[in-house]
Each structure stands twice: as structure tokens, then as C-alpha cells.
Amino acid sequence: MKRKDLILHLIGEISNFLLESDPRRLVISLHQEENGLHLCVLDENPHTKEELEKIDLALNSKKRPELAGYYGSMTGHDMLGSSRLNLLGWQVKHCDVASIGSGIKIDIWLGGDAFQNDQFTIPDKAADN
Amino acid sequence: MGAFFVTGIAVDGFEKAFTGFASLQLRPARLISDFVSDRGIGAALLNATAVGLTGLALILIAKVQLSGATFAAILTMMGFALFGKTPVNILPIIFGVYLxxxxxxxxxxxxxxxxxxxxxxxxxxxxxxxxxxLTGLSAVAVGTGAGIATGFILPAIAVSxxxxxxGYSLYNIGLTCGFFALFGAAFLRAGGYEFQGLMLWDTDNSAVLVYMIPVLSVILIATGVFSAGKNSWKDxxxxxxxxxxxxxDFMDLESMGGALINAGLMGLFGSAYIFVIGGDFNGPTIGGLLTIIGFGAFGTHLKNSWPVVVGVIVAALIFGKPLSAPGVLLAAIFCTTLGPIAGAFGILAGFIAGFIHLVLVHQTGSWQGGMNLYNxxxxxxxxxxxxxxxxxxxxxxxxxxx
Known part of the structure; x- marks a missing residue:
């Protein structure tokens, strides 16, 4: 899969999730490097603490290559029905979920084997993943 | 797997079970080839053990954790090893996927x-x-080559x-393999090959087969309750x-205990259904029950299954097909692949899906020449x-x- 397609599908899935709660504003920011990328998505809808925990759990789920390599192809592609953040979680390097003012901020880092932590503003622990 | 092996030996004795198991490797395996009817319970159970161990070995080699998906895969492989899969005919496919x-x-x-x-x-x-x-080494070489080529093309089709x-049909590889077999059968027919129908269907209803799934289901439920403790019923x-x-993956989404209880309930209700309608407990139906138990940890549950099963039953009654007929019985078990339709879009959608499924499944077997076991x-x-x-x-x- 070309990188452009991958990015489109990532944005599709995470946007699908946030658009389910019909926010008035949704901001998507992308930072690309040769071996990785950082995607930041913000909305302005209120989210409960339990919701944040659920999102964090789905996005930082254990790496599942056997599911990511096969079912991961549905990420941001098959949109009939509710979004599935775990499809993203199996593939990414690290995710941060935070409440900001009236909304939510989701940071996603994704990259290959040569992913370089220092090229991004990312917590150190992600480099070990 | 150990229980399958011990039961197989206990029922038929060591020599008969092993001789039967060995001869199964060179038997036709297209639908419907009930290995229980062909070579006996012992041989079929030993074959299921060998196929299950092959799957387990691959999971260990790939260093993948046991989860809902792998639980479903192993039980499905073992189930279909009672009517079609053997270690000899699955290894070339696996190697093809690896390549x-x-x-x-x-x-x-x-x-x-x-x-x-x-x-x-x-x-x-x-x-x-x-x-x-074909005969001799050329038969083995061509058969193995065909299996490797088949496995090689599967990932491309599976993802597409x-x-x-x-994702609304749980047995996606069934669609994948059917799609591939459709082309394979068409080419073979174009070359003048005529598929002979196979129908080996055991009707002895041995007590071992009748009680096997209920016992396994109760063990799974007990293990689930023990594993999840107080949270088991909540999960x-x-x-x-x-x-x-x-x-x-219900093991991930909720808990292993909850998933095992759900799997056990699927097995109990499936067995009860066969018992109530007077269906046969044989290789294919036990294989079906093992499959729905497996998918009880990976997408199937009672709430999303019943509308689809009712759809199949109503379609069978309307079209005058006996509920205990092989095709209808297997459809009532395996139609739970459409559970997510009911789970996501409601009871009516699930019912319609089940109704359509029964009508279609009676045609698809001949389309693909019975080569795809997941018809x-x-x-x-x-x-x-x-x-x-x-x-x-x-x-x-x-x-x-x-």
C-alpha cells in the first residue's frame, strides 16, 4: 500500500470515530518524515473520563500482527457501521489521548522499523514499541 | 486435542484408528465426505487431532498469542478435519500462503x-x-503444486x-476460497472434467458423537466461570x-472467561437444536458445532445468531425442505457467519439474511465443485x-x- 493510501485510511478511520458524535469543528494535522508520521486530531465535543480511557485502551492495544496484517486492511475503508479504533491501535507506534478544554486531542505516531523518535514530539516510551 | 486422541483410540482401538487415519490422507475430501462414515470415529478423531496440532504448531512458530481469532481457527480446523481436511492436504496450502x-x-x-x-x-x-x-509421484507432485499455487493466491483474494x-460475514475465508474455487471449477469443466457428487453422511449417531460437544461445552463454561470469577456473567x-x-475478539474486548462461556453456550444451543429436530451427530455436524464454538470467541453469540437461524428455518419450511436434511442442518449451524448483520442492523435484517442464505447455499456447492469446504x-x-x-x-x- 502506498503511503498516501495508508494516511488516507488512518485519517478516514479516526475521523469516522470523531464524526460519530457530530462535532461542529474537527481539526486534522499531519507531520510526515521519511520513516514515520504524526497525526493529530482535535474536536470540540465534551468527552467523559470513561470515554477517554476507552479510546486510549483501543488505540494503545497490544500489537496484533495476525489481525493487523489481514483485518487491518479495513481501516478507514469499510465505513458502514461504527468506527473501530482497535484496527488503528494494532498498527500504530504510540497514541496519546488527552482532554483539551471542551474537546479531545488524539496524537497518533506511526512508522516503519527505522522510525526515529527524535524527529517527532513523542514520549520516549514509544521508541521502544 | 488430547481428549480427541484418547477418545479416538478408546472407541476404535489403536490399530484400527491409526490405519484409518493413514488411509484418510489419500481419500477424496470434497463436500460432503464424512470421515466418520468413511473410516470410523477413531480415524476421524485422530485426523482432527493431527490437523489441530498442525495449526497449533504454526501459531507457536509464528509467535502469535492465543486469542479469539486463533481459538476460532484451531477449532474450525479440527472440526473440518472430521470431513475434509487432513495434514497431507492442508500443508501445501499453508506453504503457498507463506510464499x-x-x-x-x-x-x-x-x-x-x-x-x-x-x-x-x-x-x-x-x-x-x-x-x-494421475498416479504415483506425478500425482503427488501435481497435487502438491496445485495446493501451493492455491495458497499463494489466497491472501490477495482474502483482503479484497x-x-x-x-466484515459482516465472519467466515471471510469461506468467501475467499469459494471465489477461487469458482474459477478453478470453471477451468476444470472447460477442460472436460466432470465433478462427481460425493455424499458420505454418517447416520449411526454414536453416543460418543452425541455427547462430545455438550461435554466440551460444559467444560468451556466451567473454565470460563473459573477464569473470570465474579465478572464472568457480566462479561x-x-x-x-x-x-x-x-x-x-471477545477475549480482548471483554475477557477470556466471558468468551469461553459464550463459546460453551453456542455449543450447547447448537447441540440442543440438532437433538430437537432429530438431526444426525456425525463428522460434518460436529465440525459445524466446533466451528460455532470457536467463533463464540470471535464474533458469534446467541443474541446475534438467533434471527439468522430463524431465517434459515422459516426458509426451509416455506420451500418444503426437512430441517434434518444435511444441507439445511449445516446451513442452520453455519449461517451464524451472518450474525454481525443481525448484531449491527437488527433482527429483521438478520432474519432476511438467514432466509437468503438457505436459498443460496443449496446452489453454491455445485458452482465450486465441492472443493471449498466452507461452502x-x-x-x-x-x-x-x-x-x-x-x-x-x-x-x-x-x-x-x-
Missing amino acids: AGKLVGKTFSEYLIIALFGTALGPVVSMVTVEMG VLHFHQ LLAIQKHSGRLPS NGFAGGLTATLMVSTIAWYRSKNSGFK
Whole structure:
């Protein structure tokens, strides 16, 4: 899969999730490097603490290559029905979920084997993943 | 697996079970070849043990954790080893999937699920080796080559057909293999080959087979209750709220205990259904029950299954087909592949899906020459594609802007 397609599908899935709660504003920011990328998505809808925990759990789920390599192809592609953040979680390097003012901020880092932590503003622990 | 092995030896004795197991490796395996009827319970159970161990070994080699998906894969492999899969006819397919992964730079773990479920096309290997008039080493070489080529193409199709139904049919590899077998059968027919119908269906209803699944189900429920403790029933109820759409790993989403209880309940209700309608407990039906138990940890539960099963039953009654007839009975068990349709879009959608499924599944077997063991997965995938396309089209009628 070309990188452009991958990015489109990532944005599709995470946007699908946030658009389910019909926010008035949704901001998507992308930072690309040769071996990785950082995607930041913000909305302005209120989210409960339990919701944040659920999102964090789905996005930082254990790496599942056997599911990511096969079912991961549905990420941001098959949109009939509710979004599935775990499809993203199996593939990414690290995710941060935070409440900001009236909304939510989701940071996603994704990259290959040569992913370089220092090229991004990312917590150190992600480099070990 | 150990229980299967011990039971197999206990029922038929060591020599008969092993001789039967060995001879199964060179038997036709297309639908419907009930190995219990062909070579006895002992041989069939030993074969299921060997196929299950092969799957387990692959999971360990790929260093993948045991989960809902792998639990479903192992039980499905063992189930279908009672009527079609053998170690000899599945290994070339698995090797083909491995080679495909190598070509596109994927690790074997990334294609593991496709490799395990893709063994549904094992009968291709058996058919080329023993049914097409080839002899000796050339038969083995051509059969093995056909299996490797088959496995090689599976990942490409599996990923593509997943988008047809968007994960609303659980047995996606059934659609994958059916799609491939459709072309294979067409080419063979074009070359003048005529598929002979096979129908080996055991009707002895041995007590071992009748009680096997209920006992296994009770063990799973007890293990689940022990594992999840106080939360087991809460987790079971939480599982019923999931649509079951692929990939729904209930062990991950809720808990291993809840998933095992759900799996055990699927086995108990499935067995009760066969008992009530007076169906046969044999290789194919036990295989079906093992499959729904497996998928009880990966998408199937009672709440999303019953509307689909009712749809199959009503269709059978309307079209005058006995509920205990082999095709109808297997459809009632395997139609649970469409559970996510009911889980996501409601009871009526599930009922319609089940109704269509029964009508279609009676045709798909002959289309693909019986080479794809997951014939219900094939029909279910096509049914889900029809349902999902229609629902998606209907929902596109209004963008929501005033």
C-alpha cells in the first residue's frame, strides 16, 4: 500500500470515530518524515473520563500482527457501521489521548522499523514499541 | 486435542484408528465426505487431532498469542478435519500462503489467520492427487503444486473480498476460497472434467458423537466461570452487546472467561437444536458445532445468531425442505457467519439474511465443485455482500445537509 493510501485510511478511520458524535469543528494535522508520521486530531465535543480511557485502551492495544496484517486492511475503508479504533491501535507506534478544554486531542505516531523518535514530539516510551 | 486422541483410540482401538487415519490422507475430501462414515470415529478423531496440532504448531512458530481469532481457527480446523481436511492436504496450502507473504515482504504472523482458515481448500490437493486419474509421484507432485499455487493466491483474494461485505460475514475465508474455487471449477469443466457428487453422511449417531460437544461445552463454561470469577456473567452479557463484526475478539474486548462461556453456550444451543429436530451427530455436524464454538470467541453469540437461524428455518419450511436434511442442518449451524448483520442492523435484517442464505447455499456447492469446504462461508459472504450493498445504498439517500 502506498503511503498516501495508508494516511488516507488512518485519517478516514479516526475521523469516522470523531464524526460519530457530530462535532461542529474537527481539526486534522499531519507531520510526515521519511520513516514515520504524526497525526493529530482535535474536536470540540465534551468527552467523559470513561470515554477517554476507552479510546486510549483501543488505540494503545497490544500489537496484533495476525489481525493487523489481514483485518487491518479495513481501516478507514469499510465505513458502514461504527468506527473501530482497535484496527488503528494494532498498527500504530504510540497514541496519546488527552482532554483539551471542551474537546479531545488524539496524537497518533506511526512508522516503519527505522522510525526515529527524535524527529517527532513523542514520549520516549514509544521508541521502544 | 488430547481428549480427541484418547477418545479416538478408546472407541476404535489403536490399530484400527491409526490405519484409518493413514488411509484418510489419500481419500477424496470434497463436500460432503464424512470421515466418520468413511473410516470410523477413531480415524476421524485422530485426523482432527493431527490437523489441530498442525495449526497449533504454526501459531507457536509464528509467535502469535492465543486469542479469539486463533481459538476460532484451531477449532474450525479440527472440526473440518472430521470431513475434509487432513495434514497431507492442508500443508501445501499453508506453504503457498507463506510464499505469498515472502513475495510482498509480510511476516508469516501477518498471514497466519489466512493460512489457518485457508486450509478449507485442502480438497483441491486431494482431488488433483487421487480423483483426476494421475498416479504415483506425478500425482503427488501435481497435487502438491496445485495446493501451493492455491495458497499463494489466497491472501490477495482474502483482503479484497473482505471489502465486499465489510466484515459482516465472519467466515471471510469461506468467501475467499469459494471465489477461487469458482474459477478453478470453471477451468476444470472447460477442460472436460466432470465433478462427481460425493455424499458420505454418517447416520449411526454414536453416543460418543452425541455427547462430545455438550461435554466440551460444559467444560468451556466451567473454565470460563473459573477464569473470570465474579465478572464472568457480566462479561458474557457485555459480549451480547457487540455486533460481532470482524474482527471482534471477545477475549480482548471483554475477557477470556466471558468468551469461553459464550463459546460453551453456542455449543450447547447448537447441540440442543440438532437433538430437537432429530438431526444426525456425525463428522460434518460436529465440525459445524466446533466451528460455532470457536467463533463464540470471535464474533458469534446467541443474541446475534438467533434471527439468522430463524431465517434459515422459516426458509426451509416455506420451500418444503426437512430441517434434518444435511444441507439445511449445516446451513442452520453455519449461517451464524451472518450474525454481525443481525448484531449491527437488527433482527429483521438478520432474519432476511438467514432466509437468503438457505436459498443460496443449496446452489453454491455445485458452482465450486465441492472443493471449498466452507461452502456456507461462501454463500454467507455473498449474502452479506448483498445485504451490505443494499443497506449502504439506502443510507446514501440523504447527505444530512438542509
